[in-house]
Amino acid sequence: MVRDKVKLLGIWQSPFTLRVKLALSLKGVEYEYVEDDILNKSPMLLQYNPVYKKVPVLVHNGKPIVESLMIMEYVDEIWKDHPLLPEDPFEKARYRFWAKFVDDKFVPMIIRMLRITPDQKENAAKEAREILKTLESCLNPNKPFNGGQNLSFMDIAIVWVGYYAQMLEKMLHVILLDDENTPLLNMWFRYVLDLQVIKECLPPFDKLVAHYTDFHERHMTAH
Amino acid sequence: MVRDKVKLLGIWQSPFTLRVKLALSLKGVEYEYVEDDILNKSPMLLQYNPVYKKVPVLVHNGKPIVESLMIMEYVDEIWKDHPLLPEDPFEKARYRFWAKFVDDKFVPMIIRMLRITPDQKENAAKEAREILKTLESCLNPNKPFNGGQNLSFMDIAIVWVGYYAQMLEKMLHVILLDDENTPLLNMWFRYVLDLQVIKECLPPFDKLVAHYTDFHERHMTAH
Incomplete structure (x- = not known):
């Protein structure tokens, strides 16, 4: 072979x-x-x-x-070990839907926040919290992961949102992961981001904040 | 059952x-x-x-x-009859890539052209021809369809581009499907758009032109 x-x-x-x-x-x-x-x-x-x-x-x-x-x-x-997508076509479509939702909605929001001026921050944060509220509905409160007992395609497609939201909170002094707004999603982010297999792949948090703070300072602009 | x-x-x-x-x-x-x-x-x-x-x-x-x-x-x-996606994972990824390419590149171009003012037309048409030139590279000149002998996921994901390009040409009096620029793609569009199974599903061309001409007249705006 x-x-x-x-x-x-x-x-x-x-x-x-x-x-x-x-x-x-x-x-x-x-x-x-x-x-x-x-x-x-x-x-x-x-x-x-x-x-x-x-x-x-x-x-x-x-x-x-x-x-x-x-x-x-x-x-x-x-590679067939540890299937990421379920067999069921409807569940598969649901996974793809939420992965694309993050790309359609959260990615443009991050790009916008990395160029934002101080007076636009609160409005953008409010919009971001609304996106996160919608994202929360992808979770099943009775399962640790979207794939049941195993991390799935959907989990690894969306888990970074929690990490980068924490980064934006630290950089811009805004609240995105509000426990009043998205209690379940926040809990899920904390849980998954603390798993060893995830932590090993995450970029170091302080380095990430420093990198994007520098980017933000260079690109801050009205739009 | x-x-x-x-x-x-x-x-x-x-x-x-x-x-x-x-x-x-x-x-x-x-x-x-x-x-x-x-x-x-x-x-x-x-x-x-x-x-x-x-x-x-x-x-x-x-x-x-x-x-x-x-x-x-x-x-x-x-529904397993007439498979649309190939078995081979690399080919499958290639199909998905070109389908997404059309959504990423050609859809925003159409949306732009439906609101365009006369002075912006030629520039936009030039950009559209460049996108079509890139799209041409998805074709295999030795096969009638992307799936070989059968219409595939990729064919039905992209064939509408030819029809809507013809519509924009008629509406805006621009050239998008230039045989100097995209000879193979144009030939492929003509061939596939003339197949009975495709024609039966296409919206009537004159009705489509009338609909989007009306839209264009109501939304024409600088941007």
């Missing part, structure tokens, strides 16, 4: 890179991690993802797969 | 509704089609898609599935 060659091109501060690291880690797949440079994209990145020129890229036996959610689907199809 | 109850909530002018109609039609699934009203959304739509409040929604035995690409995945998982 030919040994798989698995390489992940990523950047340490990216939640999309984190998703792929988590998927590979849960599956127990060994891989080479290659840190790219967002300001000076590598020839390898341009070769493997010429359309978007973005990480993460998973290179499996020389073939590139891009876009974090698609990479997670691919990883789940190739 | 309980007979499946399949209902599709859609709007006739939507390419996303078209995708689902094509998927169900290729699978030979009988369904009830319910036309929604974009200006006065039905209680059924708000019940079944409370987060996005958008069509298409597939209601299968009472359970709603939303987002056209996710519905297509669901349809392919439930």
